[in-house]
Amino acid sequence: MAYRCDLGGERYVFADLRHVMAAASPRRSGDELAGLAATSDAQRVAARRVLADLPLTVFLNEALVPYETDEVTRLILDGHDAAAFAAVAHLTVGGFRDWLLSRAATTETLAALAPGLTPEMAAAVSKLMRAQDLIVVARKCRVETAFRTTLGLPGRLGTRLQPNHPTDDARGIAASVLDGLLYGVGDACIGVNPATDSVENARALMVMLDELRQLYDIPAQTCVLTHVTNALAILERGAPVDLVFQSVAGTEAANRGFGVDLAVLKEAHDAARGLKRGTVGDHCMYFETGQGAALSADAHHGVDQQTVEARAYAVARAFRPLLVNTVVGFIGPEYLYDGKQIARAGLEDHFCGKLLGLPMGCDVCYTNHAEADQDDMDGLMTLLTVAGCNFLIAVPGADDIMLNYQSLSFHDVLTLRGTLGVRAAPEFEAWLARMGLATPEGGIRELEPRHPSLTRLFASTGRVA
Structure with a gap:
């Protein structure tokens, strides 16, 4: 017509x-x-x-x-x-x-x-x-989810701690995790993108992260962002899987390009939920999306990229996820050319996800060949926090040395919490206080290099190798 x-x-x-x-x-x-x-x-x-x-x-x-x-x-x-x-x-x-x-x-x-x-x-x-x-x-729009922490509560901003390493070195990842924890980052998820996406490697990383979590009784959920079929194989081997991750898109053909369909997502959701590893909730799926994914796979059916992106949220919504985030500038300037387009897309994705009932977060990011810089990301992270974003992703120094793109830093999270008054998830905030890392107001203490909390935490890096 x-x-x-x-x-x-x-x-x-x-x-x-x-x-x-x-x-x-x-x-x-x-x-x-x-x-x-x-x-x-x-x-x-x-x-x-x-x-x-x-x-x-x-x-x-x-x-x-x-x-x-x-x-x-x-x-x-x-x-x-x-x-x-x-x-x-x-x-x-x-x-x-x-x-x-x-x-x-x-x-x-x-x-x-x-x-x-x-x-x-x-x-x-x-x-x-x-x-x-x-x-x-x-x-x-308020969307609350829970596993070991409760996310989406008013006045709260969750964070995914992303400690990627170019060789998946356990000590390097552990050091980045502990660095992030000292800044109060990680209440939404401690999630690693593996450099080598094999079942054995992903399983080893899951075990290491779970040992670190248990060592300090951290109320957080861990995730190795391996393919969902790998996660199913790892589940069958009895590994400590908290969250099952998968990138999804808004058409059947684009999802086939990711190697998934609705049936395998349902199988993984049912298997992970059956483990009953959550303490305050049972939301156990983690999805990532991004404008341009369907177009890059030539699977967009002539539909504009933002509408196809919104259709991906219907896939996510079907499986009651704990976390969903758009990796807004990650796919590259061929799809979002500059800081202005990235910022607009981030606000659109967050709006559409929340309106559809999803616990929407964002990786505020850009690739090094985009017409964008960290000033653009500063603006978008602030706008999304004002908009009530469920969580943001942070990496050491804002520079992901494995995926080779720019995101937010642990320091940026401190800026948002101090400037806009948003706090970590209540269970995680209470743990920070028990560890001597948080102030009564929910801020992060500035610790001396020889503070007992630092000594205790960093001594563990050798115990997870």
């Missing part, structure tokens, strides 16, 4: 709903690379005018990716909660934007609405929003 708009004496024609959605998107290099982007600012405005007047129900009747050939589309439409959707079923996309920004859209009403929204609805309304709109609405 074609859509038309007369604007400024010109008539703009959009071939179908996919064309409207793509042309309405803010400018980004990935859509330009795919030949999907608006050809002018005027066309972009015309597409947004068309989109604003479309009823939300159009996304239930016109699938952007064919139902018959895509299991993600079937998951979205077959699992749609019509009763939850009824509260906004009468609205257009523009009317939905106005409602989201109104006082009627409370934390409670948004939580009740989430099962009734499709990813395409969330993506559509985000295209009509300014940055401050994305922040205001996302901040109203």
